[in-house]
Amino acid sequence: MTVRTRFAPSPTGHLHIGGVRTALFSWLYARHTGGRFVLRIEDTDRERSTEEAVQVILDGMRWLRLEHDEGPYFQTQRMDRYREVIERLLAEGKAYRCYCTKEELDALREEQMRRREKPRYDGRCRARTEPRPGVEPVVRFRNPEHGTVLVDDIVRGKVVFDNAELDDLIIARADGTPTYNFTVVVDDLDMGITHVIRGDDHLNNTPRQINIFRALGAEPPRYAHVPMILGADGKKLSKRHGALSVLQYRQEGYLPQALLNYLVRLGWSHGDQEIFTIREMIDLFDIADVNPSASTFNPDKLLWVNQQHLKMAEFEDVEEDLRFQFTRQGIDVSSGPDLRRLFDVQKARTRTLAELAAQSRIFFEDFAEFDAAAAKKHLRPAALEGLRRLRAALAGQEDWSAPSLHQVVVSVAEDLGVKLGKLAQPLRVAVTGTAVSPSIDATLELLGKARTLERLDRAIAFIEARADVTPR
RNA sequence: GUCCCCAUCGUCUAGUCGGCCUAGGACACCGCCCUUUCAAGGCGGCAACACGGGUUCGAAUCCCGUUGGGGACGCCA
Numbered sequence: 185m186t187v188r189t190r191f192a193p194s195p196t197g198h199l200h201i202g203g204v205r206t207a208l209f210s211w212l213y214a215r216h217t218g219g220r221f222v223l224r225i226e227d228t229d230r231e232r233s234t235e236e237a238v239q240v241i242l243d244g245m246r247w248l249r250l251e252h253d254e255g256p257y258f259q260t261q262r263m264d265r266y267r268e269v270i271e272r273l274l275a276e277g278k279a280y281r282c283y284c285t286k287e288e289l290d291a292l293r294e295e296q297m298r299r300r301e302k303p304r305y306d307g308r309c310r311a312r313t314e315p316r317p318g319v320e321p322v323v324r325f326r327n328p329e330h331g332t333v334l335v336d337d338i339v340r341g342k343v344v345f346d347n348a349e350l351d352d353l354i355i356a357r358a359d360g361t362p363t364y365n366f367t368v369v370v371d372d373l374d375m376g377i378t379h380v381i382r383g384d385d386h387l388n389n390t391p392r393q394i395n396i397f398r399a400l401g402a403e404p405p406r407y408a409h410v411p412m413i414l415g416a417d418g419k420k421l422s423k424r425h426g427a428l429s430v431l432q433y434r435q436e437g438y439l440p441q442a443l444l445n446y447l448v449r450l451g452w453s454h455g456d457q458e459i460f461t462i463r464e465m466i467d468l469f470d471i472a473d474v475n476p477s478a479s480t481f482n483p484d485k486l487l488w489v490n491q492q493h494l495k496m497a498e499f500e501d502v503e504e505d506l507r508f509q510f511t512r513q514g515i516d517v518s519s520g521p522d523l524r525r526l527f528d529v530q531k532a533r534t535r536t537l538a539e540l541a542a543q544s545r546i547f548f549e550d551f552a553e554f555d556a557a558a559a560k561k562h563l564r565p566a567a568l569e570g571l572r573r574l575r576a577a578l579a580g581q582e583d584w585s586a587p588s589l590h591q592v593v594v595s596v597a598e599d600l601g602v603k604l605g606k607l608a609q610p611l612r613v614a615v616t617g618t619a620v621s622p623s624i625d626a627t628l629e630l631l632g633k634a635r636t637l638e639r640l641d642r643a644i645a646f647i648e649a650r651a652d653v654t655p656r
Numbered sequence: 657g658u659c660c661c662c663a664u665c666g667u668c669u670a671g672u673c674g675g676c677c678u679a680g681g682a683c684a685c686c687g688c689c690c691u692u693u694c695a696a697g698g699c700g701g702c703a704a705c706a707c708g709g710g711u712u713c714g715a716a717u718c719c720c721g722u723u724g725g726g727g728a729c730g731c732c733a
Contacts, residue, residue, distance in 0.1 A: 194733045229732055286731075293729090302658035303729055322731055340661070349659055349729095357731040364733045388660060388728040411662080411726095418725070446668095449682090453669055456681040475669085478726060482667050485683045495696080533695045543694090558693095593692080608692035620694040 187219030188378045191245075191252070192368070194226040195237035198429035199244040201481065202383060202413045202421050205447040209410055210381045211250045212448070212469040222375055223252035228259045228367055244430040248440045249462075257375070259367050266362040269370050269400070270323055270355060278399045279355060281321035282309035304351035323356035325366070325396060333391035338379075338408035339474045345391035353392055365389055369396040372405055381408045381471060384478070385420070408471045411451050411478040421481060437509055437538030438486070439502060442493035446486045450479045459492050491535040499524045502537065509541035520548035521630040529626045543621075547630050550639075551617035554646065558619040563647050567610035570600055571647070574611055575640045584633050590625035614643030 189210040193203055214221040223245070227233040242256070259266075273279035282305075284292075293303040310326065328347045335343045355366035362370075372380060387409045397404040413421045433443055445460050452475070454460075454468045494502075506527065510517050517523060526544055534540040554563060573596050581592055597607045608624045615636055621627045628636050 192733090196733070226733060232732075282731095289731090297657065300657040304658095343660070345660080351729095354731055359731080361731090363731070368733090383727095384661070385727055386733090389733095409661085414726075416667095420727070449668065451668090456670065458668090458682050477662050479669090480667060482683070485668065488683055491696090535695090562693095597692090603692085605692045612693060618693090622694085624692055 185378060187214055187217040188222060188376050189214045189219065189381055190222040190224055190372070190375065190377050191250075192224040192226050192371070192382075193241050194229065194232075195234060195241060196229065196232040197237060198431070199241045200421065200429060201447065204244070204248065204430055204443070205413060205450065206382055206410060207245065207250055208248075208444055208447055209408075209452075209469075209471060209474065210379075212465055213379060213381060213471045214253075215466045216469050219378075220253040221250075222257070222377065223255035224257045224259070224371060224375070225255075226259050226364065226367065228361060228364065230260070230361070233260075240429065240431065247434055248430065248444060254375075257371070259371065262367075262371070263361070265374070266356075266367055266370055267360070270362065270366075273325070273355075273399065274323065276399075277326070279323050279325050280310060280352075281312070281315075282324045282352075282354070283312065283316035283319045283321045284309060285319060302349065304349075305353075307352055310352070320358040322354045322358050324352040325355045325392075325399070327352050327392065327395055333394050335387070335390045335394065335407060337387070337390075338406060338471055339411075339476050340387065340409055343387065347391075347395075350392055350395070355396075365392055366396060369393050369400070373397065373400065373402050377405050379406045379408060379471070381410060384409045384412045408474070410471075410474055411476055413450060414478050414480045416480065418480070434505065434508070435512065435538075437505075437536030437540070438490050439493045439497060439505070439537070442490040443486070445493065446489045449489075450481075451475055451477075459489065459496075461496075487535050494531050494534065494536070494540075497531060499527045502527070506537050506541070509537045510544075513538075513541050513545070515541060515545050515548050517548055521632065526630055529622045529630060533622060546616050546618075546621070550635075553617065554613060554643075555618045558613045558617070559646070562610040562613040562619065563643060563650070564610075565647060568644065568647050570596065570602070570607045571610055571614055571640060571644050573600065574607070575637065575644065578628075578633070578640070579637060581633070584629060586623075586625040586629045589628045593624060610643075611640075615639045 191203075191207040191210050193199060193207075211221050213219070225238055225241070227238070238256075245252070270279065274281075284305075289305070292306065296303045305324070309321075309324070315321070327350045331347050333345045333347060333350075335345065337343055353365055354363055356362050371377075390407055390409070394404045415421045430443070434440075441462055444462065444465070448460065448465050448469065449458065452469065452473055460468070503523070506523065507517070520526075526547060527540070530540045530544060534543060574593070577592050577596055578589075581588065593608060593611070594604065597604050600607065609619065612621055612624055612627065613619055615631055616627060622630070631639070
């Protein structure tokens with residue numbers, strides 16, 4: 185039997201970290217087993233579903249490269265099918281029309297809460313045969329009254345629910361549209377889903393869904409309820425608790441493989457290994473190894489994982505997102521160093537593409553002024569002689585590659601009889617405006633000869649003016 | 657409130673059938689080293705089996721309870 189998993193988000197907001205992880209687990213499991221991964225958009229709530237949200241989900245999944253093998257299916261396009269199944273259940277007496285008003289149900293709920301009972305529909309319309317004038321009925325599923333339902337969950341183990349705890353849930357609203365717990369069952373059945381991998385918050389829905397499967401004469405799929413991701417406050421991660429849209433992570437310069445790596449380690453591990461390529465995740469991941477306890481989202485670790493992936497990344501792999509960062513930060517990369525070379529130099533020193541772009545601005549644009557602290561410390565009269573000699577040596581330099589430039593700096597330092605640091609730091613501040621940059625030879629190479637000389641002149645003039653030294 | 661789930665360092669986790677656990681790794685934090693800056697890297701430090709009962713020669717590992725945390729209880733998904 186081929187494994188078929190699915191990711192079934194509802195387009196009512198952005199796609200956040202929690203959703204991404206269940207999508208990842210489903211995708212990984214399908215890939216690991218050579219199965220199929222289905223994408224389904226659960227948009228039966230017409231009030232809250234939007235076209236934009238659908239697009240955001242699709243864009244997010246594409247960016248993450250969690251490609252689906254089938255779909256996206258839209259529930260709104262399957263209305264006829266749901267209606268057909270509802271009619272069938274009604275005809276077979278497995279569902280019935282309920283004429284209770286919202287007011288009545290609210291009162292019932294309130295009363296039950298007051299009596300310290302679990303709020304649930306009491307089945308008062310179960311035996312009703314006559315319509316009630318003026319009330320459009322909803323359709324309720326006739327849940328078994330006795331016995332138990334066993335959920336044999338892959339990550340939770342066996343969980344038993346008492347049917348007496350469950351009530352007759354609404355499967356069709358007064359306007360005839362079907363509701364979640366029902367459409368999920370019809371879809372998972374029609375789409376041949378073998379493994380439902382979803383958030384822990386659905387565990388309580390599962391016995392109801394299993395009962396509907398049985399009423400339809402079908403065997404339910406296997407279930408795997410994965411633990412939730414909690415925010416720093418220990419509460420379920422949601423928009424209010426710092427759950428950012430996936431695309432937000434793209435904007436902040438995270439790599440999709442790093443985000444996925446971080447997420448896969450939340451609730452799953454393979455010995456002491458922290459960094460996984462996508463290939464390794466596919467090979468090693470098994471839904472049965474997911475642990476059952478909830479975990480807390482830790483932005484610091486995500487940053488570290490991203491840094492690790494950035495170090496290993498190939499230019500081709502990140503080029504698109506890197507260009508996106510430059511554009512986003514208003515940096516025109518059309519004139520300046522080769523991006524590939526820049527990336528290779530910078531990738532080991534930054535944690536995100538956003539940082540990488542920000543720290544690379546000086547290779548494309550002139551800086552407005554020297555960083556005050558850096559200038560005060562390094563652009564002093566004592567540095568003048570060294571900078572002048574460097575200016576002269578570099579002006580005559582033909583081979584503008586890092587190794588040769590390194591030689592130039594080293595020999596000037598030797599001539600001067602100073603340690604490299606004494607010369608390199610003033611030079612760094614002179615050409616970048618700050619005390620922080622890649623190694624000085626790589627910095628010069630990336631800057632190019634023209635920019636380097638120009639900035640050296642400017643720095644020399646700056647010191648002369650400041651120290652009131654007569655130019656020579 | 658009722659039902660369901662969970663419980664190892666601040667956080668993510670290792671912990672195969674109970675003995676190899678004086679509880680390992682990673683992030684963060686703190687030192688030191690390396691060093692042309694910042695990083696990266698190397699070395700070291702801090703830090704946990706929630707509590708109480710059992711079972712057993714032996715329990716972080718099994719059982720029960722307590723406590724704590726989370727989730728669900730919609731004509732939302």
